[in-house]
Each structure stands twice: as structure tokens, then as C-alpha cells.
Amino acid sequence: MSEQTPEVGVEVFAxxxxxxxxxxxxxEPEEFASGHVPGAVNVPLEEVLASPQRFAGQECYVICRSGGRSLKAAEAMNAAGGRAVSVAGGTSGWIEAGNEVERGAQQ
Structure with a gap:
């Protein structure tokens, strides 16, 4: 965990x-379509890293498959003035815990 970037586990996030x-x-969009936390918004890591300032002043949680990409994205968002928290364990942990999952592309 980064000193400046908070992380929470799947249980706390739930x-x-x-x-x-x-x-x-x-x-990536195809990963997102295969199963995601209901209500999640898909913004691929490359887009976040290209313009993290779009999250300045915003509070959000960030999730990926297992927690690596989300931590990297949250660090970039926070460095640009956002208030992001990475979900350790990611979507894999969310699914393993038996939580609800949506499938399909972003609306």
C-alpha cells in the first residue's frame, strides 16, 4: 500500500x-463486460493515467481484477487532487465473496 493512497479490502468496500x-x-472494456460490481463506471487504466486531473476534487473507490491496477490509478488520481481509495482483492475478491455481479458493456 502506498503511504498516500488508502486501500480497503473487499469486505469493507462491500x-x-x-x-x-x-x-x-x-x-479493459472486455474484462469489465465479463463481470463487474453493479454501478461501476468503466474507465480503463490508460485513460486514468492519461488524464488523472479529471478526478480532481472527487471521492471514489477504484477497482480492477485483483488490486494492482486500481492502486496505480488511485495513486495518480490522488496526486492530481482526487480522493481515491483502492479496493484490495478487486473484482476477483468481490466475486469470490459471493457478492452481486453485473455482466455486459457499460451503458
Missing amino acids: GTWRRGTRLVDVR
């Missing part, structure tokens, strides 16, 4: 997600 927290999924 409690927050139920309260309608904004979630950015940084996986």
Missing part, C-alpha cells in the same frame, strides 16, 4: 458500496 459510493473500474 459495506460502503451498499451506501452508493462512486466506483471506477479500471480494467
Whole structure:
């Protein structure tokens, strides 16, 4: 975990997600379509890294497959003035915990 970038596990995130927290999924579109946390918005990592300032002043959680890409994205968002938290364990951990999953491309 980065000193400046907070991380939470899937269990903690699951409690927050139920309260309608904004979630950015940084996986590629085909990965996102194969199964994602309901309500997640797909913004691939490359797009986040290309313009992290678009998240300045925003609070959000960031998720990927297992936590590596989300941590990298959250670090970039926070460096640009955002307030991002990475979800350790990612979508894989979310699914393994038996949580709800949506399939298909972003609307």
C-alpha cells in the first residue's frame, strides 16, 4: 500500500458500496463486460493515467481484477487532487465473496 493512497479490502468496500459510493473500474472494456460490481463506471487504466486531473476534487473507490491496477490509478488520481481509495482483492475478491455481479458493456 502506498503511504498516500488508502486501500480497503473487499469486505469493507462491500459495506460502503451498499451506501452508493462512486466506483471506477479500471480494467479493459472486455474484462469489465465479463463481470463487474453493479454501478461501476468503466474507465480503463490508460485513460486514468492519461488524464488523472479529471478526478480532481472527487471521492471514489477504484477497482480492477485483483488490486494492482486500481492502486496505480488511485495513486495518480490522488496526486492530481482526487480522493481515491483502492479496493484490495478487486473484482476477483468481490466475486469470490459471493457478492452481486453485473455482466455486459457499460451503458
